[in-house]
Amino acid sequence: MEQNTIKGKAAIVGVGESKYYKRGGSPVSEFALACQAIIAAAEDAGIKVTEIDGLASFAMEQNEPSRVAGGLGLAELNFCNMAWTGGGGVAAAVANAAAAVACGYARYVAVFRALAQGRSFRFGQGTTGPGMAGLMGFTVPYGLTTPAQKIAMRVRRYMHEHRVTQDALAAVSLASYHHAQFNPRAVMYGRPLTREAYDQSRWIVEPFHLYDCCMENDGASAVIVTTAERARDLKQKPAYIMAAAQGSDYRDVHDSENVPDFSSANYKHLARRLYDMAGIAPKDVDVVQSYDHFSGGVVITLAEHGFCHPDELMEFCTLENLTWPNGKLPLNTAGGNLAECYVIGMQLVNEAARQIRGDSTCQVKDAEISMMISGSVTTPASNLILHR
Amino acid sequence: MAIETTTKFYLPEVLPPAGPAPDGRDLEYWQALNQHRIVVQRCNACGNLQMEPEYICYKCHSLDRGWQEVSGKGRIYSWVRIWHPVPQALKDSCPFLVVLVELPDANGLRIAGNLLGDPNQEVVIGAPVEAVFEDHKERGYTLLQWRLVR
Numbered sequence: 001m002e003q004n005t006i007k008g009k010a011a012i013v014g015v016g017e018s019k020y021y022k023r024g025g026s027p028v029s030e031f032a033l034a035c036q037a038i039i040a041a042a043e044d045a046g047i048k049v050t051e052i053d054g055l056a057s058f059a060m061e062q063n064e065p066s067r068v069a070g071g072l073g074l075a076e077l078n079f080c081n082m083a084w085t086g087g088g089g090v091a092a093a094v095a096n097a098a099a100a101v102a103c104g105y106a107r108y109v110a111v112f113r114a115l116a117q118g119r120s121f122r123f124g125q126g127t128t129g130p131g132m133a134g135l136m137g138f139t140v141p142y143g144l145t146t147p148a149q150k151i152a153m154r155v156r157r158y159m160h161e162h163r164v165t166q167d168a169l170a171a172v173s174l175a176s177y178h179h180a181q182f183n184p185r186a187v188m189y190g191r192p193l194t195r196e197a198y199d200q201s202r203w204i205v206e207p208f209h210l211y212d213c214c215m216e217n218d219g220a221s222a223v224i225v226t227t228a229e230r231a232r233d234l235k236q237k238p239a240y241i242m243a244a245a246q247g248s249d250y251r252d253v254h255d256s257e258n259v260p261d262f263s264s265a266n267y268k269h270l271a272r273r274l275y276d277m278a279g280i281a282p283k284d285v286d287v288v289q290s291y292d293h294f295s296g297g298v299v300i301t302l303a304e305h306g307f308c309h310p311d312e313l314m315e316f317c318t319l320e321n322l323t324w325p326n327g328k329l330p331l332n333t334a335g336g337n338l339a340e341c342y343v344i345g346m347q348l349v350n351e352a353a354r355q356i357r358g359d360s361t362c363q364v365k366d367a368e369i370s371m372m373i374s375g376s377v378t379t380p381a382s383n384l385i386l387h388r
Numbered sequence: 389m390a391i392e393t394t395t396k397f398y399l400p401e402v403l404p405p406a407g408p409a410p411d412g413r414d415l416e417y418w419q420a421l422n423q424h425r426i427v428v429q430r431c432n433a434c435g436n437l438q439m440e441p442e443y444i445c446y447k448c449h450s451l452d453r454g455w456q457e458v459s460g461k462g463r464i465y466s467w468v469r470i471w472h473p474v475p476q477a478l479k480d481s482c483p484f485l486v487v488l489v490e491l492p493d494a495n496g497l498r499i500a501g502n503l504l505g506d507p508n509q510e511v512v513i514g515a516p517v518e519a520v521f522e523d524h525k526e527r528g529y530t531l532l533q534w535r536l537v538r
């Protein structure tokens with residue numbers, strides 16, 4: 001029986017981004033950043049901007065689709081869609097775009113995210129406003145207010161259960177900084193990080209040092225998604241969508257301290273579904289972009305995607321293994337959220353596609369299968385696999 | 389039974405007042421704390437215990453909610469030491485400790501709080517703790533805090 005799947009039906013055919021800035025560094029508005037990224041992605045794909053007829057985003061993107069379509073003068077807007085959740089929604093937004101083109105709702109969907117933390121909401125400032133909604137009353141009065149602090153609580157438990165030490169977290173951070181040194185787009189380009197500097201950096205919240213936490217930035221990233229058929233006639237080598245998944249594990253309620261599988265990054269069933277759809281195993285993956293708002297979440301995420309057993313993390317999660325060009329599994333090869341730019345992970349899709357096209361600044365030789373994971377200790381989360 | 393009370397605040401009153409969620413799903417929990425009791429949600433239909441409170445039982449889908457008192461004895465399940473102040477008003481309070489406590493007499497349900505005492509103390513997962521009620525009389529609520537059982 002033919003499997004009902006998105007596999008092979010859609011592709012990323014263009015990638016684009018604004019210039020990336022430190023928080024507050026953008027001379028233009030968040031809306032203008034979004035438009036710049038979409039225009040760059042269309043140019044890269046070799047299509048006219050006005051051929052875009054669909055828009056997809058995630059994490060409560062504030063530049064709403066009719067404004068973007070109006071601003072860009074799109075001839076028609078045939079699809080617009082927002083994936084629920086924050087950084088867990090990146091791959092889901094791409095998956096929604098892929099579904100839209102495969103079903104014929106739209107022809108060219110731009111998946112985008114813009115963020116000007118100097119001008120709008122700062123995620124790292126937590127949620128302490130008046131009238132604490134939902135579950136916040138169980139944590140905020142004790143000073144547990146930010147994503148860093150809440151994720152640290154889960155990572156600390158994981159470290160205890162699997163004898164993971166600071167070395168694994170440091171390796172994730174140092175890998176991102178290593179790769180950023182090759183990427184002129186990266187905000188941390190020209191600012192290498194040593195283990196000594198990592199160790200000496202201040203604690204944000206134990207077990208996270210400053211360098212375990214992502215930057216705050218201004219920037220925008222976008223990709224163009226279309227059908228596999230159209231992709232073959234376009235300018236770039238297509239990055240075909242091999243599989244995509246979105247969801248949450250059992251009762252993994254956002255912000256709950258009573259998640260049954262507390263010390264989890266929320267990928268146990270998601271990873272299985274992803275591999276099943278792709279028809280591949282972890283050993284087949286050539287390169288990974290894994291949402292790194294906090295290094296510790298990436299450590300758990302790698303184990304939950306089967307790259308090693310949780311109890312083998314200390315042998316697997318080393319700088320040597322995670323870095324291009326010689327590592328077993330190059331991770332966040334453009335610098336990630338930690339060192340390229342924090343566009344809530346959208347920029348990781350651009351890099352995952354570049355690895356398939358062959359134009360990454362840390363190009364993994366003959367990369368055929370490229371994974372992108374969004375979220376990590378957030379929920380719902382999502383992930384996807386691209387192939388040549 | 390519990391337990392100690394304190395009029396000393398672990399953190400200054402610079403955060404928004406604590407209390408029930410706007411939709412009232414956890415009202416009984418906060419009312420109990422004001423009376424220096426700890427309750428967890430207990431389904432009147434199937435007896436399932438759950439936290440944080442929700443308007444439905446995830447096991448049997450009954451909307452008929454009750455509450456069960458628990459002892460206030462627990463174990464540290466995880467912890468964080470916070471150094472970077474958010475909001476800035478907590479600047480002079482850092483570092484401070486937040487522990488997640490599991491309650492053996494409530495099927496291991498977890499409740500967070502501050503760990504009283506030296507903020508630089510070594511924290512051990514699994515260590516036994518007991519509840520301390522921190523009254524914020526002027527603001528009209530009581531916080532559940534934790535201290536090590538010696």
Ligand SMILES: [Zn+2]
Nearest residue numbers: 431434445448
């Ligand atoms: Zn029930």
